[in-house]
Every structure is written in structure tokens, then in C-alpha cells.
Amino acid sequence: MAATRQIDWTAAMHAVAADRAKRPAGLLAARSLIAATSAKRRPLVVAGAYDRAAIMSAAIAAARxxxxxxxxxxGEALSVTLKATWQLAKAARTAKAH
Incomplete structure (x- = not known):
């Protein structure tokens, strides 16, 4: 006799969504640190374009x-701070466009 397995698709999809929604540890702290320090000294967006050198230097300083x-x-620290820096840069670019 063959055994059958049933999958609760609702629970499975909730588990997938919960995995995606997790924020990396320290993301919000990194964002506020970058917004308070690096982004004010050197703008992340210049003339509507991203200043990638400023973004990278802000992320490295915050990663330390x-x-x-x-x-x-x-690697984990730089990943978190790069995500935070790009979020700030995208928000700054959107704010300047409007």
C-alpha cells in the first residue's frame, strides 16, 4: 500500500512569507547611524544620480x-550596512524627484 502525504499549503506559504519578512540584525540601527553621520557629510544622490562612491564609503564606515x-x-556587517545605505539613497532620490 502506498503512503500518501498531504501538505498544508496555507501553513507552508505563511512560513515562506515569514522567512522573507525578517530583517537582518542591526538594519535599523545601521540606517539611523548612516543617516546621522555619513549621509549628511557627503550626499548619496547628486543631480538625480546615485553617488556610488559615497554609498560605498558610508556603508564601509558604518560596517566597521x-x-x-x-x-x-x-561580510555580514557590510551586507547589512549596504542594504541600509541603499535604502537611504533610494529614499533621498525619491524625495528629490518630488
Whole structure:
């Protein structure tokens, strides 16, 4: 006799959505740190275009602080701060467009 397995699709889809919705540790703190320091010294958006050098330098500076606070690896810290920096840059570009 063959065994059949049933899948609860509703529970499975809720689990998938919950996995996507998680924020990396320290993302909000990194965003506020970048907004308070690096983004004010050197704008992330110049003439409607992203200043990638400013974005990278802001993310690296914040990653050093983030790594010290969370004891994470360099890759994890840079990933979190790059996400935060790009969020700020996109918001700044949208704000300047309107």
C-alpha cells in the first residue's frame, strides 16, 4: 500500500512569507547611524544620480561600527550596512524627484 502525504499549503506559504519578512540584525540601527553621520557629510544622490562612491564609503564606515557592536563577520556587517545605505539613497532620490 502506498503512503500518501498531504501538505498544508496555507501553513507552508505563511512560513515562506515569514522567512522573507525578517530583517537582518542591526538594519535599523545601521540606517539611523548612516543617516546621522555619513549621509549628511557627503550626499548619496547628486543631480538625480546615485553617488556610488559615497554609498560605498558610508556603508564601509558604518560596517566597521556595526561589526564592533554585533560581533558579526565583515561580510555580514557590510551586507547589512549596504542594504541600509541603499535604502537611504533610494529614499533621498525619491524625495528629490518630488
Amino acid at each position: 561600527i556595526h561589526q564592533g557592536r554585533t560581533d558579526s563577520t565583515w
